[in-house]
Amino acid sequence: DTGVSQDPRHKITKRGQNVTFRCDPISEHNRLYWYRQTLGQGPEFLTYFQNEAQLEKSRLLSDRFSAERPKGSFSTLEIQRTEQGDSAMYLCASSRRVGNYGYTFGSGTRLTVV
Amino acid sequence: AQKVTQAQTEISVVEKEDVTLDCVYETRDTTYYLFWYKQPPSGELVFLIRRNSFDEQNEISGRYSWNFQKSTSSFNFTITASQVVDSAVYFCALSAPDQGGSEKLVFGKGTKLTVNP
Numbered sequence: 001d002t003g004v005s006q007d008p009r010h011k012i013t014k015r016g017q018n019v020t021f022r023c024d025p026i027s028e029h030n031r032l033y034w035y036r037q038t039l040g041q042g043p044e045f046l047t048y049f050q051n052e053a054q055l056e057k058s059r060l061l062s063d064r065f066s067a068e069r070p071k072g073s074f075s076t077l078e079i080q081r082t083e084q085g086d087s088a089m090y091l092c093a094s095s096r097r098v099g100n101y102g103y104t105f106g107s108g109t110r111l112t113v114v
Numbered sequence: 115a116q117k118v119t120q121a122q123t124e125i126s127v128v129e130k131e132d133v134t135l136d137c138v139y140e141t142r143d144t145t146y147y148l149f150w151y152k153q154p155p156s157g158e159l160v161f162l163i164r165r166n167s168f169d170e171q172n173e174i175s176g177r178y179s180w181n182f183q184k185s186t187s188s189f190n191f192t193i194t195a196s197q198v199v200d201s202a203v204y205f206c207a208l209s210a211p212d213q214g215g216s217e218k219l220v221f222g223k224g225t226k227l228t229v230n231p
Binding site: 031033040041042043044045050056089091093095103104106108110 | 118157159205215217218
């Protein structure tokens with residue numbers, strides 16, 4: 001169990017640029033989540049995958065955001081035409097079972113849009 | 115709709131003091147799960163406890179204890195004899211079964227605990 005890995009840890013980008021983040025969940029976990037955390041707030045749910053299927057998306061996930069999980073393994077979160085309001089910590093989590101057992105978070109990717 | 119309220123934004127204590135972090139939740143579901151997570155400065159969320167709605171027994175783990183009261187919709191967290199290493203932001207979270215099956219977590223805004231030597 002190597003934990004949930006996220007890459008990069010930090011990303012600084014200019015407004016209007018596209019960025020992509022990667023999440024590698026724990027290998028046997030079929031459930032994968034993306035959350036966003038802004039300064040002084042708790043994490044907020046963005047989207048959920050079960051295997052390769054994206055089953056739920058939050059209203060926070062505007063058209064500029066897209067997430068994929070090809071073959072049910074790693075996942076990517078892309079933000080197009082970044083805005084300053086996108087600056088946040090993006091957290092990935094994975095789990096294996098229902099009932100919220102074994103819900104493990106990665107260390108996050110901190111995005112700064114300048 | 116589900117909601118978690120952590121009314122204490124910041125708490126500062128001196129080492130060895132006991133401290134209680136409050137959490138009040140709202141949900142219409144009869145089956146739900148409550149969690150506490152610790153977020154140190156490094157950023158990762160560290161799982162502390164999971165409690166289901168049918169288990170109101172209080173739990174103790176070392177210096178940590180949790181008091182779950184359905185009557186007041188509260189799930190409070192107490193650290194006994196606090197230590198500097200306990201300094202972090204602590205989040206209370208709620209999850210309930212939903213149609214999408216995601217079991218996503220709804221977090222409070224967190225309480226920043228500072229333990230001074």
